[in-house]
Amino acid sequence: MSNDILDDFSLYSKSLKQRLQKHIRKGEQIIWAERPKQGILFRSSDGCLIPFSLFWGGFAFFWETMVQVMDAPLIFTLFGIPFVLIGIYLILGRFFHDMYIRKKTIYGLTKKRIVIKRGYKLDFLDLSSISNIHLIEKKDGSGTILFNNKDNHGTNKNNSYHFVLSPPNLVFGFEAIPNVKNIYNQIEQLRNM
Helix, strand or coil, X not given: CCHHHHXXXXXXXXHHHHHHHCCCCCCCCCCEEECCCCCCCCCCCHHHHHHHHHHHHHHHHHHHHHHHHCCCXXXXXXXXXXXXXXXXXXXXXXXXXXXXXXXXXXXXXXXXXXXXXXXXXXXXXXXXXXXXXXXXXXXXXXXXXXXXXXXXXXXXXXXXXXCCCCCHHHCCEEEEECCHXXXXXXXXXXXXX
């Protein structure tokens, strides 16, 4: 990498840290900050969700087309509209919704806490309250770290088996970050201090 690129990355990282720093306790320092991967992101659940969404959307569009062709009463057209809208969301909208959420997300780490900022919403998790960390690493070194909180007694909404239609912001963790293993090791080190 050239020095210009490294300088740009350093400024980018510093800017993210500064954006989180103003939200944390006095004396606490952000030691790492990053955004999740941007753009369209496919997840393992899409292996089932894409065919389902195409089936749903296809049937809803077929319904609406048949209602129009058969000149059925207005109630049948109105009945099908919510199903068409759900189909559009499942086929395309959910990807743009996910991109929008990730664009507004910044992940941070201090010596004592995990910080996740999504738009105006801030979530904090004390490292001492983490009972379990789940690491998902891809071949390119990027991946996801999910956290289970001791206070939730294993029944939290943050486990990795959340309902596939729920928005990704229901999962508490660092999703789609580069160098995931380094951050995982850093978190484990801080937990053991």
